[in-house]
Amino acid sequence: MRRYWLPALLGEEIPAPDCPPVRVRLLGEDLVAFRDSSGRVGLLGEHCLHRGTSLFFGRNEQCGLTCIYHGWKYDVNGNVLETPAEPVGSDFKKKLRHTAYPCAEVAGIIFAYMGLPERKPLLPRYEWSNLDAAQVCPVKSYLECNFLQGIEGDFDSSHTSFLHNNNLENGERLKRDGAPALEAEETTYGMRAISIRKLGAEGIYVRTSPYIMPSFSIVPGPPTEKFDEDDIRGFRFWVPIDDHTTWLYILNMRKKPFADAERAMLRSWTTADFRRVRNGANNYLQDREQQRTTSFTGIAAVNPAEQDGCATESMGAVCDRTKEHLGYSDKTIIALRQMLLRAVSDVAEGKDPPHVIYDGRGTDFSRLRAIKGVLPAAADWRKVFEGMGPNDG
Numbered sequence: 001m002r003r004y005w006l007p008a009l010l011g012e013e014i015p016a017p018d019c020p021p022v023r024v025r026l027l028g029e030d031l032v033a034f035r036d037s038s039g040r041v042g043l044l045g046e047h048c049l050h051r052g053t054s055l056f057f058g059r060n061e062q063c064g065l066t067c068i069y070h071g072w073k074y075d076v077n078g079n080v081l082e083t084p085a086e087p088v089g090s091d092f093k094k095k096l097r098h099t100a101y102p103c104a105e106v107a108g109i110i111f112a113y114m115g116l117p118e119r120k121p122l123l124p125r126y127e128w129s130n131l132d133a134a135q136v137c138p139v140k141s142y143l144e145c146n147f148l149q150g151i152e153g154d155f156d157s158s159h160t161s162f163l164h165n166n167n168l169e170n171g172e173r174l175k176r177d178g179a180p181a182l183e184a185e186e187t188t189y190g191m192r193a194i195s196i197r198k199l200g201a202e203g204i205y206v207r208t209s210p211y212i213m214p215s216f217s218i219v220p221g222p223p224t225e226k227f228d229e230d231d232i233r234g235f236r237f238w239v240p241i242d243d244h245t246t247w248l249y250i251l252n253m254r255k256k257p258f259a260d261a262e263r264a265m266l267r268s269w270t271t272a273d274f275r276r277v278r279n280g281a282n283n284y285l286q287d288r289e290q291q292r293t294t295s296f297t298g299i300a301a302v303n304p305a306e307q308d309g310c311a312t313e314s315m316g317a318v319c320d321r322t323k324e325h326l327g328y329s330d331k332t333i334i335a336l337r338q339m340l341l342r343a344v345s346d347v348a349e350g351k352d353p354p355h356v357i358y359d360g361r362g363t364d365f366s367r368l369r370a371i372k373g374v375l376p377a378a379a380d381w382r383k384v385f386e387g388m389g390p391n392d393g
């Protein structure tokens, strides 16, 4: 995970120069983020180098964050600017350097790189990298389980026929074939999952979805040609807070600017501190009467991620995978785990994992999409999807 740029927080959490700093926990490290007087973002170790007081309580002013205990002052790069309790002329501060991770702000999200400085890769560009602030609406939510449990749901097409069946009465496409044919293909950015459902006379229903290293995904939306005024697409980042908890960032994007009311609606399943309204402590507000009559789960979700949250958190914070019983429907998950294990051993051997990019070529992933569509049974879905414009081929 330390080989990649990861979302650390939303830009709006530190909205203005010299605003209050915020605590950030990422990859098991306690950090503090601040925006200095000139607008630069800093992400520092939470605890002061001197004797450990939390810099969360610090003064953010005059291009630095100052510890309230003895006044040590840090800049966004971790340099110690002032140690005012030391004797005049002391060069103590020049010998010190605080933990500080480089940050980049794109599409309302502040990304951080937490690996070795000499291995810092380029930040790949995706579809959202080129959109205006008005065209993106990031939604951040807390998940009480390991990140991999979460993102595996995005690479598991078969669950959508069940967990997300919100209408027990009608014969929607996902439900008509709950046992799709599955494929997983390795790509330069990670993997692509393909599911094909048979719809009888109507043809086949094909969904493709990318897994982008290290833990990002796109879930299938409408064909690209329809992404115009009203269609909303989503890009998802699953980021480990630590082994047991995860931030999910859903980056909604659309050509037409989002209105304030739409932003509020897109976020209505989360609280001001990014917790979920439906969570394990309230049994996801499951309604057993609705489960009997209306939906497979009885969890009337604003966002399908609420149903996913019930499925993945209830496995336990770190699911005991030695007790699983994997079948054909887990074909893409198995391929994904094999790729991730290979990436881990590659890194251990000193090699680069997939999608770590160092040169100027090959950072453009702005055409990467997830696509779904109904095709004639005999159609070659690869050809048809390519004809729809930019895609993930």
Ligand code: FES
Pocket: 048, 049, 050, 051, 052, 053, 067, 068, 069, 070, 071, 072
């Ligand atoms: S603990 Fe921060 S300045 Fe002393």
Ligand SMILES: [Fe+2]
Pocket: 153, 154, 159, 160, 163, 164, 304, 308
């Ligand atoms: Fe899901």
